[in-house]
Amino acid sequence: MKLIDARRDLYRRLAHQEGYRSRAAYKLKELNKSYRIIGPGFYVLDLGCSPGGWTQVAVELSGNRGKVMGIDKSYVEEIPNAHIIRGDIEDESIVESIFDYFGGKINAVVCDLSPQVTGTWSIDHSKQISLNYAASKIMDHVLAKKGNALFKVFDGEYSNEFRDYIKKKFVKVQIKKPKASRKTSSELYFSCLGYLGA
Ligand SMILES: C[S@@+](CC[C@H](N)C(=O)[O-])C[C@H]1O[C@@H](n2cnc3c(N)ncnc32)[C@H](O)[C@@H]1O
Numbered sequence: 001m002k003l004i005d006a007r008r009d010l011y012r013r014l015a016h017q018e019g020y021r022s023r024a025a026y027k028l029k030e031l032n033k034s035y036r037i038i039g040p041g042f043y044v045l046d047l048g049c050s051p052g053g054w055t056q057v058a059v060e061l062s063g064n065r066g067k068v069m070g071i072d073k074s075y076v077e078e079i080p081n082a083h084i085i086r087g088d089i090e091d092e093s094i095v096e097s098i099f100d101y102f103g104g105k106i107n108a109v110v111c112d113l114s115p116q117v118t119g120t121w122s123i124d125h126s127k128q129i130s131l132n133y134a135a136s137k138i139m140d141h142v143l144a145k146k147g148n149a150l151f152k153v154f155d156g157e158y159s160n161e162f163r164d165y166i167k168k169k170f171v172k173v174q175i176k177k178p179k180a181s182r183k184t185s186s187e188l189y190f191s192c193l194g195y196l197g198a
Contacts, residue, residue, distance in 0.1 A: 011023040027189065048131070
């Protein structure tokens, strides 16, 4: 077994043993350790949350005083202490449901959005970046000043443009590929700290 496959397998096995719904859970754990995107008591919105690994981690990190909402187009099985809704993040009217649940602005927005991949890189990349713009529009409505955000980005032609766009909105943006992310995948994660306001 190649080293890369062994590592992939390690995270899949760990997720199974530790009761996480996805290997992706370990990406959020690692990024949060480095950048503290989510802290105790945070109100957190998870965009593109299915099957729910990140939502599970967000519930742990935000603790008893926190609140977590997950949104996905696909069905997501209930997650204890989280509120899940089925919806399309490209439909801005979803903002109403977000305020209904949290009752005000929130502390963190995390986005692990992926389109249904076609296998044609240019299409998949541009669609993924456009999902991130849609997510950042929602973020502009709901994130409180000084709040944090996390975006998965398929690295390619338009990722620098998205980086520059998002950089203007935060005090600091850190770009990292976590260990649980496959070496062969083009994904990067933008950890955005200290929202400056819309
Ligand atoms: C990689 S998965 C997320 C994995 C998740 N972070 C976890 O830990 O389980 C990406 C998700 O983005 C969702 N997605 C893509 N486009 C969407 C949209 N327009 N609205 C809502 N969800 C969307 C997909 O349905 C998919 O479930």
